[in-house]
Amino acid sequence: MRAVVYEKFGDESVLAVRDVVEPIPAPGEVKVAVTVASLNPVDFKLRGGLFRFIGKPKRPAITGKDFAGRIVALGAEVKGFAIGQRVFGSVNPMQGRGSCAESVVLSADLIAPMPDSISDETAACLPVASGTAFQSLVTIARLQRGQSVLVSGASGAVGSSAVQIARSLGARITGVCSTANVDYVRSIGAGEVIDYRTNAWPPAGGKYDVIFDAAGASSFIAACRHLSSGGYYLNTFPGPGMFIYSDLVGLLSSLHCVPFMLKTDAKLLQELARLAEQKILQPRVARVIGLEEVAAAQRDMKDGKLHGKVCVAISR
Numbered sequence: 445m446r447a448v449v450y451e452k453f454g455d456e457s458v459l460a461v462r463d464v465v466e467p468i469p470a471p472g473e474v475k476v477a478v479t480v481a482s483l484n485p486v487d488f489k490l491r492g493g494l495f496r497f498i499g500k501p502k503r504p505a506i507t508g509k510d511f512a513g514r515i516v517a518l519g520a521e522v523k524g525f526a527i528g529q530r531v532f533g534s535v536n537p538m539q540g541r542g543s544c545a546e547s548v549v550l551s552a553d554l555i556a557p558m559p560d561s562i563s564d565e566t567a568a569c570l571p572v573a574s575g576t577a578f579q580s581l582v583t584i585a586r587l588q589r590g591q592s593v594l595v596s597g598a599s600g601a602v603g604s605s606a607v608q609i610a611r612s613l614g615a616r617i618t619g620v621c622s623t624a625n626v627d628y629v630r631s632i633g634a635g636e637v638i639d640y641r642t643n644a645w646p647p648a649g650g651k652y653d654v655i656f657d658a659a660g661a662s663s664f665i666a667a668c669r670h671l672s673s674g675g676y677y678l679n680t681f682p683g684p685g686m687f688i689y690s691d692l693v694g695l696l697s698s699l700h701c702v703p704f705m706l707k708t709d710a711k712l713l714q715e716l717a718r719l720a721e722q723k724i725l726q727p728r729v730a731r732v733i734g735l736e737e738v739a740a741a742q743r744d745m746k747d748g749k750l751h752g753k754v755c756v757a758i759s760r
Contacts, residue, residue, distance in 0.1 A: 447545030448738045451504045453493030456739040456746075459507060467541070467549035469519035474552050476513040476531060480568040481543040481756040484509060484601070485681075488742040490537055506542030507738065508756070509534045512558060512567040513548075522552045530558040532717070534571035534708045544738050544756055556713035559721045569727035569753040570716040573601035576680055576706050577609050577658070578716065584702055585654045585676040589614030594652045594670070597659030598634060599625035601753045602680060604728055606656050607633050612724045618652070620659075625751055628728075654678070664693065664701040676700040728752035 445466050450458040469475045487507050512532040515525055525531070533555035535541045535548055542548070558567045581587045593610050597603035598619030610617045611633030619634035626637045640661070653675050655667045660681025667677045679686060682703030693701040719725040730752035733741055741754045 445546040446735060447506045448735055449504050449506055450491055456743045459739040461735050469517050469549045471520040472551055473519040473549050474515050474522055474525060475517035475547055475549045477516045477547050478511045478513040478543060478545060478758045480512045480564040481508045481758060482510040482568040483741055483754040484572045485745060488746050501537050502540035505540040506545050508542040508544035509537055510568050510571045511543035511548060512564040531555045532558050532567035533713060544735060546758055553710050554708060556710050556717055559717055562720045565729055565755050566720055566727055568755060570720060571708055574605040574716050574725050575708055575712050576602050577605035580656055580678045580704055581606055581609055587613050587615050587654055591653040592616045593654040593656060594618045596620040596657045596661050598629045599751045600658060603658035604632055605725060606658060608725055668699055671699055674698045676702060678702040678704050680704050729755055732757055
């Protein structure tokens, strides 16, 4: 099968489209013919070796995590799924497996059925971006109606998911984005929008129950004075140091400092599918590409030239 592979850490030049051995599902695994994959910043961070302090993907590795497709084979002991069923999910890249391939094999607890009413493109965009927003705001921060939330990177895939989820919860939303995306962020639910090109943020005097830093643009030290008592600061691009002092923050104050790391499972995927089916989550697709364009798209994502999701159309 064809896949986008890298054998060593580096920039996008280490990626190549190659023929690789077709995977076979082990007990408890399913094999999915991928129709659409989607790209995330974690893809080029893993490829670049930026998460070495956590672990290194087995190489040669296939890039990409998120996908939608149809089941073509079931390993022993798999129940609740059928050949031909539409599913979506997210692979564990540490095993060297990736979604930018014609097929993928993964554990059955990392996929969920796709509702008939949502497209493959929509489903493929959900796991990492929308999953990060949901776990941060709902599972960890327990955002409630009437509470205030500041979302940095509000026009990106994770940030826009956060705005849409916060709107569905009845929270008061302030979004931070660039000038070109102010109208978009306001249209998806932000009551106030801060253009970081012309205004400092967090704004002087502002207090929030949750600051969700989906752009990795700030720090707990800078944000803590803008948090209400018991407030949460969550950063989706945590450095090693944040893991060290996050526990200390909880011991010394009522505030919460959370270096976020996504934990994907079938229950989360099912919840995301429900939100997409109800039109609460509507991913913004910036570009649809083929396998040969993945390297260039990862470069543009890293350079901040894309707002929204990049979908990789693989097969139908």
